[in-house]
Amino acid sequence: MGEEMTGAQSLIRSLENAGVDVMFGIPGGAILPAYDPIYDSKIRHILVRHEQGAGHAATGYAQATGRVGTCIATSGPGATNLVTPIADAQMDSVPMVAITGQVPSSAIGTDAFQEADIRGITMPITKHNYLVTRAVDIPRAIAEAYHIAASGRPGAVLVDVAKDALQEKVNYEWPKNIDLPGYRDHSQPVPQSIRDAAALIAQSVRPVLYVGGGVIKANAHKELRALAELVGAPVVTTLMARGAFPDSHQLHVGMPGMHGSVAAVTSLQKADLLITLGARFDDRVTGKLSTFAPGAKVIHADIDPAEIGKNRHADVPVIGDVRLTMAQLLPAVKAEFAKSQPDLTPWWKQVEGWRTTYPVGYDVPSDGSLSPQYVIERLGKISDPDTIYTAGVGQHQMWASQFISYEKPRTWLNSGGLGTMGYAVPAAMGAKVGAPDTTVWAIDGDGCFQMTNQELVTCAINNIPIKVALINNESLGMVRQWQTLFYNQRYSNTDLHSKRVPDFAKLADAMGCIGLRCERPEDVDKTIEAAMAITDQPVVVDFNVFRDAMVWPMVAAGTSNDDIMIARELAPDWDSQEL
Amino acid sequence: MKTHTLSVLVENQAGVLARVSSLFSRRGYNIEALSVGPTQNSEISRITISVNVEGHALDQVIQQLDKLVNVIDIIELPASTSHQVELILVRVAVANGASDQKKIESVLEKHGAHVVESTATSLTIQQTAKPAEIEALISELTPFGIMELTQSGVVAMGRTITS
Numbered sequence: 001m002g003e004e005m006t007g008a009q010s011l012i013r014s015l016e017n018a019g020v021d022v023m024f025g026i027p028g029g030a031i032l033p034a035y036d037p038i039y040d041s042k043i044r045h046i047l048v049r050h051e052q053g054a055g056h057a058a059t060g061y062a063q064a065t066g067r068v069g070t071c072i073a074t075s076g077p078g079a080t081n082l083v084t085p086i087a088d089a090q091m092d093s094v095p096m097v098a099i100t101g102q103v104p105s106s107a108i109g110t111d112a113f114q115e116a117d118i119r120g121i122t123m124p125i126t127k128h129n130y131l132v133t134r135a136v137d138i139p140r141a142i143a144e145a146y147h148i149a150a151s152g153r154p155g156a157v158l159v160d161v162a163k164d165a166l167q168e169k170v171n172y173e174w175p176k177n178i179d180l181p182g183y184r185d186h187s188q189p190v191p192q193s194i195r196d197a198a199a200l201i202a203q204s205v206r207p208v209l210y211v212g213g214g215v216i217k218a219n220a221h222k223e224l225r226a227l228a229e230l231v232g233a234p235v236v237t238t239l240m241a242r243g244a245f246p247d248s249h250q251l252h253v254g255m256p257g258m259h260g261s262v263a264a265v266t267s268l269q270k271a272d273l274l275i276t277l278g279a280r281f282d283d284r285v286t287g288k289l290s291t292f293a294p295g296a297k298v299i300h301a302d303i304d305p306a307e308i309g310k311n312r313h314a315d316v317p318v319i320g321d322v323r324l325t326m327a328q329l330l331p332a333v334k335a336e337f338a339k340s341q342p343d344l345t346p347w348w349k350q351v352e353g354w355r356t357t358y359p360v361g362y363d364v365p366s367d368g369s370l371s372p373q374y375v376i377e378r379l380g381k382i383s384d385p386d387t388i389y390t391a392g393v394g395q396h397q398m399w400a401s402q403f404i405s406y407e408k409p410r411t412w413l414n415s416g417g418l419g420t421m422g423y424a425v426p427a428a429m430g431a432k433v434g435a436p437d438t439t440v441w442a443i444d445g446d447g448c449f450q451m452t453n454q455e456l457v458t459c460a461i462n463n464i465p466i467k468v469a470l471i472n473n474e475s476l477g478m479v480r481q482w483q484t485l486f487y488n489q490r491y492s493n494t495d496l497h498s499k500r501v502p503d504f505a506k507l508a509d510a511m512g513c514i515g516l517r518c519e520r521p522e523d524v525d526k527t528i529e530a531a532m533a534i535t536d537q538p539v540v541v542d543f544n545v546f547r548d549a550m551v552w553p554m555v556a557a558g559t560s561n562d563d564i565m566i567a568r569e570l571a572p573d574w575d576s577q578e579l
Numbered sequence: 580m581k582t583h584t585l586s587v588l589v590e591n592q593a594g595v596l597a598r599v600s601s602l603f604s605r606r607g608y609n610i611e612a613l614s615v616g617p618t619q620n621s622e623i624s625r626i627t628i629s630v631n632v633e634g635h636a637l638d639q640v641i642q643q644l645d646k647l648v649n650v651i652d653i654i655e656l657p658a659s660t661s662h663q664v665e666l667i668l669v670r671v672a673v674a675n676g677a678s679d680q681k682k683i684e685s686v687l688e689k690h691g692a693h694v695v696e697s698t699a700t701s702l703t704i705q706q707t708a709k710p711a712e713i714e715a716l717i718s719e720l721t722p723f724g725i726m727e728l729t730q731s732g733v734v735a736m737g738r739t740i741t742s
């Protein structure tokens with residue numbers, strides 16, 4: 001018989017046993033019993049200002065550290081405020097556990113005060129979820145939740161606990177083993193699939209390594225580098241995989257997709273083999289699916305069997321942990337290459353042509369105003385390569401992906417799948433809590449920032465000195481860009497009038513942070529350096545930038561990657577290229 | 580499109596049916612019929628789902644279902660290698676008295692269906708049979724005027740002997 005305690009105590013003890021060291025949350029009636037033992041726990045609880053912030057902070061923490069992130073909220077509105085970050089984490093396969101209080105079990109179904117069926121609501125946006133109505137079931141639910149969140153393809157798990165279960169007395173027992181008969185382990189690749197993949201690689205003369213976020217999740221960057229160097233193929237890293245392979249590496253040709261580099265997009269289009277590693281053929285990468293990489297065979301390595309063939313047929317599926325897959329591919333490919341190794345020189349000649357002719361670049365505004373790309377580029381140059389960057393969603397996110405050189409995994413955190421505005425500030429807070437000795441920069445848009453900036457108060461009060469580079473173009477820039485291109489410059493509801501309203505520097509100041517402003521190109525370096533020098537307080541730099549800057553290249557939504565544009569009405573000059 | 584029968588073994592827990600139907604709605608798969616019930620093991624229930632999809636989509640349905648933590652196993656049961664049975668209760672109008680009743684009874688005899696309630700104006704009929712036979716019975720009864728119909732989904736079980 002275990003120690004007698006309340007369900008609430010057993011919840012917190014279970015979280016400790018699951019290895020939780022920090023959680024982000026806000027108390028309220030239904031979860032209140034759990035907040036009493038939190039008071040004595042060694043787990044650090046960070047009181048956020050909005051549950052959405054708690055959820056994204058848990059995600060940022062998880063993405064920066066590789067551990068499961070935890071958030072906690074009360075029933076009803078507390079729980080529904082977590083819906084966005086839960087969906088966000090699930091879409092990006094981030095290991096996250098959300099704990100919510102629920103009304104007492106006897107009141108469930110009666111439309112009781114602050115009742116919301118959060119288990120039902122989150123069913124389609126979680127990997128799994130629980131409603132616990134008996135104290136005895138708490139430790140097992142928590143043990144399973146952390147196991148499910150972290151293993152296989154990671155994801156979001158919600159545990160909803162009824163208030164009476166928290167109040168009930170129970171003998172605490174942490175489960176010795178986890179028994180989930182329907183939860184299969186797919187981490188070991190089948191040897192035959194490895195042999196088949198190696199054989200295809202040895203026949204390919206135009207291979208591309210199409211690298212997705214799974215490589216970072218699997219901590220497989222070393223294996224990736226070894227495999228890439230062995231095969232000698234061009235490497236593209238998706239928005240979720242930036243940093244999985246060093247940007248500075250000769251084999252790296254950029255990010256694929258809607259705002260990818262011409263070299264990355266075109267090498268996928270012209271490839272004869274896609275060596276797909278922990279990626280999922282997202283529509284933002286493939287463009288019009290039926291015209292994506294038409295001549296390529298596909299090796300698809302993924303730990304989730306449901307991803308195989310979901311969007312694109314896989315000639316060789318390799319179901320398994322991508323780190324184990326690559327570790328096993330290395331000797332198999334070596335053995336194949338010993339027999340015959342294809343000559344990739346002609347392929348590289350083409351790829352090199354695209355890379356040198358169409359580097360990702362930008363025009364400096366002619367009116368002398370500040371170029372947003374320049375700000376981001378300088379930030380990347382001045383910061384050291386360990387720096388962690390988070391981004392919101394929009395133009396600034398794309399520029400942050402394009403103009404900063406990512407050299408290490410877990411240095412680029414963003415909302416790729418769901419595209420959640422408001423992600424940057426709370427995710428940066430979570431990342432900084434997980435990696436307190438690392439500089440964390442949130443690169444945010446003025447639109448996104450106004451969704452979740454209140455977490456800067458949390459940062460100021462809890463000594464979480466993040467830095468925010470606010471790319472203030474006074475508008476919902478990405479939407480405005482689409483209006484420029486596709487809606488005849490009819491700027492319906494995208495002007496935020498946010499040059500001085502709010503005054504972001506003063507707002508930062510009011511929230512207990514240091515607020516700085518930069519409006520001229522010549523001040524960029526010294527402003528960044530001033531922000532870098534502040535290490536004991538959060539800093540917000542309001543960069544007032546040129547509002548008509550656009551993200552290029554671009555493959556318009558729903559069109560073919562072959563129709564990539566490098567500027568407005570400007571396609572690459574394919575005729576002068578050897579195709 | 581072809582109808583496929585999936586036999587899905589699930590943990591007998593609250594919310595499992597909701598998870599399965601939520602998955603179908605979220606992924607845009609169409610359920611034709613669904614039946615749930617206990618198995619010989621009290622901890623396991625069986626959901627039999629008839630789903631109308633093509634080959635590749637069927638594979639996706641199975642893979643996505645398999646990801647549900649409470650789903651223990653999924654077996655596709657082709658009609659050729661499984662027993663598939665459906666149950667109906669159907670109330671048919673008896674408009675022209677004895678002559679109609681005679682005709683209906685001969686249809687029932689041919690199909691081996693039987694009457695569970697008989698009044699001057701209607702017959703309530705029960706039948707358990709293969710889906711195709713049920714369909715045939717219903718179409719033969721339709722001309723008389725079907726007043727009410729209730730139909731279970733398919734329940735299915737693989738054959739012990741498959742040739």
Ligand SMILES: Cc1ncc(C[n+]2csc(CCOP(=O)(O)OP(=O)(O)O)c2C)c(N)n1
Nearest residue numbers: 394395396421445446447448475476477478
């Ligand atoms: C929560 C949410 N609402 C709406 C959108 C649609 N959306 C995508 S980008 C964008 C504009 C973002 O503006 P801002 O933060 O200023 O960034 P910018 O594009 O100007 O760099 C909007 C509204 C979204 N992605 N998320």
